[in-house]
Amino acid sequence: MTAMVTLRPTPEKALAAYAAQVAANRAYIHSIEGPPRPGQDYWAARAAAFRPGRMPVPELGALLALAEPGDTWLDIGAGGGRFAVPLAEHVARVIAIEPSPSMREQLAGAAQEAGRTNIEIVDMAWPPDPGAAAPEGDVALAANVLYAIEDVGGFIAAMERHARRTCAVVVFDRAPSTPVPAIWHELWGSEFRELPALRELLAVLLAMGRRVRVEPLPPQPQEPRPLDDVAAEYAWMYHVRPGTEGYEEKLARFRELVARHCGAGEGLARPPVVRRYSSVISWPAERNS
Template identity: 40%
Template structure:
């Protein structure tokens, strides 16, 4: 029998797979309407981030990991939260991102800030003919990947020097989970997060370095931003009974500070930057 305090790799991978599958199947069962072609299109603009910002401790640590002349591979680069600032230090960044909406935000950031050493790769990871790089970065990705083993194997195969993951506990959708019982009548199945990822790495025989931080919550540029995010996370449409009930519940929770809007102003409690050497 597997020891929960010392799981084997196969058991840890299967537990991760079951959790993600249950989360996905719950969403598919309760979803209103047809799934969008691009899940992130409606909220991609909320992922803009200034590349020269100095108010994110996890980013400051990432900056110290960049060595001169290196190429970084940003897997699931999103709108460029890390690709843009790291490109200011690295020789180049390969930004792999399947979402067209996110790629558009990244491209706009490159243009706005005059950053030209990022190559945007429109693909889903793992990908055929994956590029090699000195460092493979997995920032806030993997939470919803059922086959996390091959996903990590491919990242390690592409990295010459180092693999780095930036993850949170609990997982990013957590602020929306409190709305599931009143809207859907059931508790949301939570995705794996940093805690489970560390267990998985140890089960796979990887020794790692870990630094823990806090981070500001997800902020939005307009009052409707948090509600758009909730529609996405609860898989409901604005013009349905559930959508209208969600809007009524959320309105009281949405507040503003200095021109930004949020569901909560409490910092993300645990952000981990995990680094390990890929296997030869």
């Protein structure tokens, strides 16, 4: 007998499937490199890459279409400010919520460099602890944050509680940490367990009955760059990190694999990523839904 495929899951089933995918990825990564050390700031080594101007922000136009000049925006998981700083040029206030100390440091520096005095930086994990005071805004934004959130339903519900008008999410078709399967398998000898991304998040939101608007952005071209630069920049995605056992050998092996699978000739290579495009998902912040 052929098993039935549920194309319209209940909210409970959609949320459970999302959580299971996040948990499977976490367990798999822990099996490779062990659990994170207590108090470790995961983003410390890469926080500078998330400052404004370090990478394109093609989603900005779609986000500004949701904005009004007098708005207060919550940027949840604001990182180094690549969204918060440009948004602050168009709205009255941005409250940047970020739990990583290294990211907050980069964000504060970026806001100062841009002369943006209307950005407030808040040290807070999301969702807020029950009973804890948390800021509110007209729009709650979570840009490239939800991939590894096991309780995505609780995260979304908190966004809706603290937004007066709109919730918005920026999400890729594949999680940014998703590697090229052939490179990963040759490097680690096993199949990568992907995090949820656009498809899975849409399934959750639709199952929860949210009236979503989805605006996909055109794919960003992956221009060839010097092979050594590409290998150095993307080694983190393949869990080849300084300070780990056999780092130099692993990095050399990774470089060889990038040259073979992503090489563009003349010492150049394309980034070893599988994500193709991002989308802006928005919906009304109906607090009683």
